[in-house]
Amino acid sequence: MDLRFTPEEIAFRDEVRAFMKEKLPPAIRTKMIDGSRLGKEDLVTWQRILNAKGWAVPHWPKQWGGTGWGPVEIYLFRDELQQAPAPEPLPFGANMVGPVIIAFGNETQKKRYLPRIANLDDWWAQGFSEPGAGSDLASLRTTARRDGNHYIVNGQKTWTTLAQYADWIFCLVRTEPAAKKQEGISFLLIDMKTPGITVRPIQTIDGGYEVNEVFFDDVKVPAENLVGEENKGWNYAKFLLGNERSGIARVGISKSRIRRLKELAALERSAGKSLLTDPRFRAKIAAVEIELKALEMTQLRVVAAERNRSGSNKPDPASSILKIKGSEIQQTITELLLEVVGPYALPDQVPHDDSERWNEPPIGPDWAGPLAPQYFNYRKTSIYGGSNEIQKNIIAKAILGL
Amino acid sequence: MDFALTDEQRLLQHSVERLFADHYAFEARKRYGQEPGGFSRALWARYAELGLLGLPFDEADGGSAGGPVETMIVMEQIGRALALEPYLATVVLGGGLLRLGGSEAMRAELVPQIASGDLILAFAHAERQSRYDLADVAARARRDGAGFVIDGAKSLVLHGDSARKFIVSARLAGGQSDRAGVGLFLVDAAADGVSTRGYPTVDGQRAAEVTFSGVRVPAAAAIGEPGAAFPLIERIVDQAIAALAAEAVGAMAAMHETTVDYMKTRKQFGVTIGSFQVLQHRAADMLIALEQARSMAMLATMMAADEDVRERRQAISAAKVQIGRSGRFIGQQAIQIHGGIGMTMETKVAHSFKRVTTIDTLFGDADHHLGIVAEGGGLIAA
Numbered sequence: 001m002d003l004r005f006t007p008e009e010i011a012f013r014d015e016v017r018a019f020m021k022e023k024l025p026p027a028i029r030t031k032m033i034d035g036s037r038l039g040k041e042d043l044v045t046w047q048r049i050l051n052a053k054g055w056a057v058p059h060w061p062k063q064w065g066g067t068g069w070g071p072v073e074i075y076l077f078r079d080e081l082q083q084a085p086a087p088e089p090l091p092f093g094a095n096m097v098g099p100v101i102i103a104f105g106n107e108t109q110k111k112r113y114l115p116r117i118a119n120l121d122d123w124w125a126q127g128f129s130e131p132g133a134g135s136d137l138a139s140l141r142t143t144a145r146r147d148g149n150h151y152i153v154n155g156q157k158t159w160t161t162l163a164q165y166a167d168w169i170f171c172l173v174r175t176e177p178a179a180k181k182q183e184g185i186s187f188l189l190i191d192m193k194t195p196g197i198t199v200r201p202i203q204t205i206d207g208g209y210e211v212n213e214v215f216f217d218d219v220k221v222p223a224e225n226l227v228g229e230e231n232k233g234w235n236y237a238k239f240l241l242g243n244e245r246s247g248i249a250r251v252g253i254s255k256s257r258i259r260r261l262k263e264l265a266a267l268e269r270s271a272g273k274s275l276l277t278d279p280r281f282r283a284k285i286a287a288v289e290i291e292l293k294a295l296e297m298t299q300l301r302v303v304a305a306e307r308n309r310s311g312s313n314k315p316d317p318a319s320s321i322l323k324i325k326g327s328e329i330q331q332t333i334t335e336l337l338l339e340v341v342g343p344y345a346l347p348d349q350v351p352h353d354d355s356e357r358w359n360e361p362p363i364g365p366d367w368a369g370p371l372a373p374q375y376f377n378y379r380k381t382s383i384y385g386g387s388n389e390i391q392k393n394i395i396a397k398a399i400l401g402l
Numbered sequence: 403m404d405f406a407l408t409d410e411q412r413l414l415q416h417s418v419e420r421l422f423a424d425h426y427a428f429e430a431r432k433r434y435g436q437e438p439g440g441f442s443r444a445l446w447a448r449y450a451e452l453g454l455l456g457l458p459f460d461e462a463d464g465g466s467a468g469g470p471v472e473t474m475i476v477m478e479q480i481g482r483a484l485a486l487e488p489y490l491a492t493v494v495l496g497g498g499l500l501r502l503g504g505s506e507a508m509r510a511e512l513v514p515q516i517a518s519g520d521l522i523l524a525f526a527h528a529e530r531q532s533r534y535d536l537a538d539v540a541a542r543a544r545r546d547g548a549g550f551v552i553d554g555a556k557s558l559v560l561h562g563d564s565a566r567k568f569i570v571s572a573r574l575a576g577g578q579s580d581r582a583g584v585g586l587f588l589v590d591a592a593a594d595g596v597s598t599r600g601y602p603t604v605d606g607q608r609a610a611e612v613t614f615s616g617v618r619v620p621a622a623a624a625i626g627e628p629g630a631a632f633p634l635i636e637r638i639v640d641q642a643i644a645a646l647a648a649e650a651v652g653a654m655a656a657m658h659e660t661t662v663d664y665m666k667t668r669k670q671f672g673v674t675i676g677s678f679q680v681l682q683h684r685a686a687d688m689l690i691a692l693e694q695a696r697s698m699a700m701l702a703t704m705m706a707a708d709e710d711v712r713e714r715r716q717a718i719s720a721a722k723v724q725i726g727r728s729g730r731f732i733g734q735q736a737i738q739i740h741g742g743i744g745m746t747m748e749t750k751v752a753h754s755f756k757r758v759t760t761i762d763t764l765f766g767d768a769d770h771h772l773g774i775v776a777e778g779g780g781l782i783a784a
Contacts, residue, residue, distance in 0.1 A: 001404060001407070001704055002403065002404050003403060258780075262780070279773075279776070282780075285776070285780055286775040286776035287772060289720075289780045290698075290720045290723050290772070290781065292781075293698070293717075293781050294694040294697045294701075294724050295694070297697030297698065297700060297701050298693055298694060298697045300403060300405070301697060301700075303403075304403060304405050304406070305405075324690060325690060391686075392683040392686035393679070393682070395689060396683070396686050399689065400662050400682075400686070400689065401662075401666070402662065402666070
């Protein structure tokens with residue numbers, strides 16, 4: 001047992017760190033530190049900087065733009081990126097539909113979609129959840145009826161993150177209505193410009209517009225946009241969701257947010273003294289730091305096990321532990337960031353979407369604005385990616401055999 | 403970065419597992435607890451035969467030069483089995499002080515006796531008023547010719563009623579809580595002026611109140627530099643905390659496994675209670691608490707001998723917080739899920755719960771160490 005990274009790994013980490021420092025645009029970095037919302041342009045700009053370096057999709061096979069890094073390098077890269085703090089590549093392309101196309105798509109699909117995902121030429125959205133199908137995803141009802149060389153899609157998706165920017169959406173659709181629940185589902189790629197698609201933004205609890213409803217009304221989708229085999233979509237979805245969990249501990253982001261928390265706690269004053277010297281507040285910060293340290297070690301154990309297994313890409317059921325703990329810690333930090341500004345959490349002074357501008361001087365400290373919205377927004381982390389309760393079901397079944 | 407054991411370490415793990423599998427059935431443990439000193443002398447001899455008692459000492463002193471990982475392996479199995487033998491007191495604490503602070507002559511004489519199982523040691527440090535402050539030492543040592551005279555009352559001395567020798571902390575100079583001025587001395591339990599009152603602790607182990615009245619020791623009895631032994635005490639307590647963290651993980655893992663097994667067999671309303679989602683989620687929460695604790699026990703192990711004192715202390719304290727909190731949660735839930743039977747002396751989980759409760763209290767509980775981490779500026783530089 002040894003905590004130290006090899007000299008090669010340390011050199012690699014330093015190279016990534018230097019790259020982040022040099023190439024991350026200061027305006028994006030500032031938004032990340034403040035906790036402000038990023039616009040579409042921010043994500044596209046950053047993704048293209050990464051792609052120019054060849055680091056946009058490190059975990060993909062080399063042939064499609066991957067780096068050939070092992071689990072330790074992937075971990076170090078992600079940790080440095082998160083601590084920079086830089087935005088993570090949009091997951092819907094790089095981490096979700098990309099790997100599905102690589103694993104189950106045909107050559108034409110790979111050539112057509114993968115390079116455009118890596119460069120964020122195509123903005124992808126995830127069409128899984130429906131009004132009646134959340135954690136119980138397999139009860140989805142959107143249908144795709146074969147009609148010659150097309151599928152005709154009807155139904156509704158919801159909680160579709162950033163679909164207002166999307167060029168494409170990957171959807172789970174029911175192609176065999178008579179089949180049992182998990183059977184009869186297919187995985188379909190749909191161009192958002194196709195007639196019959198309507199996007200309705202949903203304003204979330206933080207005032208922002210991050211999610212949408214997407215309606216499909218006799219949408220004609222070429223049959224060539226089917227991934228893999230018809231009625232096998234549930235398998236592809238399970239593969240995708242397994243991938244989604246493995247990066248979800250987000251230890252680097254939490255480290256970066258704790259730095260911010262300490263910075264603000266040092267500036268805020270309570271009873272004439274810096275909040276950072278208040279024993280009760282300091283103990284709360286220490287408690288979450290300890291939880292995070294334990295999570296970091298747990299994540300490293302998973303990474304080391306993955307390296308030692310080498311080759312097997314099966315998601316480790318321990319990734320459910322990372323998801324649960326990672327989301328809880330992120331939420332706790334946003335609670336503390338809310339508490340740090342005390343009453344100045346109250347003014348609602350952050351623009352709700354790209355079109356609004358807040359031109360007034362800030363009420364209270366400069367840094368207060370985004371903290372309450374972020375606190376509200378981060379309640380999502382224990383809901384998305386398979387709610388934490390679903391993760392506990394997975395642990396009970398897959399690890400404990402209950 | 404690696405968390406795997408070497409082949410040799412796996413062999414060690416296997417042989418300790420075997421020892422306890424063969425000799426530590428629940429009924430056997432009950433019997434050992436009734437023996438003088440509250441543990442099995444016969445098994446202690448088996449520890450010696452397996453090389454466990456000489457494990458951390460230098461080869462030159464008669465040991466096998468194991469490190470913190472080897473200690474972790476033994477302690478985790480001790481925790482699983484709830485073994486009663488004084489491994490922590492003799493090998494980790496007493497032996498550790500000798501290893502890092504004892505003179506060559508002292509090590510040459512005593513390490514072989516420890517390794518063979520002939521010598522049981524105890525660390526007489528805590529006092530009635532000291533609570534978790536390691537520097538709070540009221541016992542006094544004054545120079546007397548070439549030697550020292552020790553006076554003071556030591557409390558909660560682990561396995562103090564079995565020890566043939568004590569390592570006693572006593573103050574040569576400074577105020578009661580000063581880090582400077584503390585010395586460590588090897589004292590024979592049979593020496594004039596030493597009196598010992600042994601008693602059981604709630605976890606079924608033993609401790610003692612030990613008083614030293616005008617006890618004379620020669621200059622050669624000093625361990626480390628008289629008056630400057632405090633950093634040594636801190637180092638050994640940190641190593642003991644790492645060892646206790648591993649023991650706690652063993653106890654927690656055993657409780658968790660037993661509880662999950664019980665959920666698969668215990669039937670109510672015509673079904674196993676493991677089919678109830680509320681209990682499935684509780685068992686999942688216990689597993690998360692266990693894995694977080696295991697991660698921190700590994701961190702403590704790997705940091706226990708670190709040269710950077712600040713980093714080491716912060717990591718050890720952080721681990722102690724995690725161990726305390728995970729141990730309390732897993733222990734309480736194990737009892738709850740077992741229901742009435744978990745409330746009795748007849749189930750092992752009840753005893754494991756009491757052991758993890760004890761471990762939280764030893765060398766500072768979770769709250770105490772949370773304070774240390776917080777006052778030290780946390781784990782992440784601002």
